[in-house]
Amino acid sequence: MTGKLFKMMSRTFITLACFVFLAVALTACRGTENKTPDAPVAATPQSPAASPDADAAPEKTPPENVVQAEAPSADLMRSARANVPVRVTIAKGYHINANPPSFPYLIATELTVEPKAGFVIGKPVYPASVTRKFAFSKDPLAVYEGNVVIKMPISIAEGKPPYSEHGLNGKLRYQACDDDTCFPPNTLDVNLHAVVK
Numbered sequence: 001m002t003g004k005l006f007k008m009m010s011r012t013f014i015t016l017a018c019f020v021f022l023a024v025a026l027t028a029c030r031g032t033e034n035k036t037p038d039a040p041v042a043a044t045p046q047s048p049a050a051s052p053d054a055d056a057a058p059e060k061t062p063p064e065n066v067v068q069a070e071a072p073s074a075d076l077m078r079s080a081r082a083n084v085p086v087r088v089t090i091a092k093g094y095h096i097n098a099n100p101p102s103f104p105y106l107i108a109t110e111l112t113v114e115p116k117a118g119f120v121i122g123k124p125v126y127p128a129s130v131t132r133k134f135a136f137s138k139d140p141l142a143v144y145e146g147n148v149v150i151k152m153p154i155s156i157a158e159g160k161p162p163y164s165e166h167g168l169n170g171k172l173r174y175q176a177c178d179d180d181t182c183f184p185p186n187t188l189d190v191n192l193h194a195v196v197k
Contacts, residue, residue: 003058005121005142014147014174019190021119028078040063041144049089052087052149052185056110057146060188063179065091066090066091066094066176067088067089067090067091067094067172067174067176067178067188068088068089068188069086069087069088069089069172069188069190070086070087070190071084071087071152071170071190071191071193072085072087073165073191073193073194073195074154074192074193074194074195075194075195075197076154076155076156076183076194076195076196078156078196078197079155080155081122081153081154081155082153082154082194083125083151083152083153083154084113084151084152084153084154084192084194085149085150085151085152085182086124086149086150086151086152086170086172086192087125087147087148087149087191088109088144088147088148088149088150088172089147090144090145090146090147090176092147093178094145094176094177094178094180095132095142095143095144095145095176095177095178096109096144096174096175096176096177097141097143097144097174097175097177098129098143098144099124099126100138100142101141102140102141102142103141103184106141106175107128107173107174107185108157108177109144109172109173109174109175110124110172110173110174111124111126111150111152111170111171111172111190112124112170112171112173113152113154113168113170113171113192114169114170116166116168117157118156118157118166119155119156119157119166119168119194120154120155120156120157121153121154121168122153122154122155123153124150124151124152124153125150125151125152125153126150127144127148127149127150129142129143129144130142130143130145131143132145133177134179134180134181136177136180136181136182137141143177150172152192153169154168154192154194156196164195164196165193165194165195165196166192166193166195166196167192167193167196168191168192168193168194169189169191169192170188170189170191170192171187171188172187172188172190172191173185173186173187174186174187174188
């Protein structure tokens with residue numbers, strides 16, 4: 001009896017131990033399933049690169065009317081050629097390149113007149129230049145300053161326009177600079193008036 005009782009108690013103990021082990025294992029598995037996963041770490045956005053032109057200074061422009069040009073009426077005789085003067089006024093503190101310029105890459109001051117029936121348009125005669133040294137160039141440059149006069153030769157063609165005043169369309173192209181900077185090229189309209197006599 002004693003041996004049988006011992007065997008029964010041993011089996012009962014082993015069975016209880018198995019139940020306890022299974023219960024603990026199931027509890028552990030459920031805890032793992034219900035665990036909230038770690039939230040992902042938000043990426044910190046990188047600051048965009050600054051635009052290369054963000055701190056760039058705006059393009060410098062000269063004041064209005066830094067260069068002005070006008071041509072008075074000129075009398076044209078049928079038997080002679082007249083040099084029509086075009087007066088160019090450059091504001092104080094500024095200059096324009098001479099024609100011819102000191103170097104080929106410089107933009108020369110240039111006067112052109114549109115062809116017109118009954119007139120012969122010659123090549124303009126540019127004034128003498130002055131030589132100046134500026135901060136933006138290591139070499140002295142030939143320029144115009146103040147007041148200068150460009151002469152445009154005009155004569156009467158064989159068509160013989162009638163005795164009257166005629167308008168001729170001209171253009172003055174130049175590049176203005178100060179002591180430190182040169183500005184974008186500009187073109188002025190110049191109206192020439194010829195009185196045929």
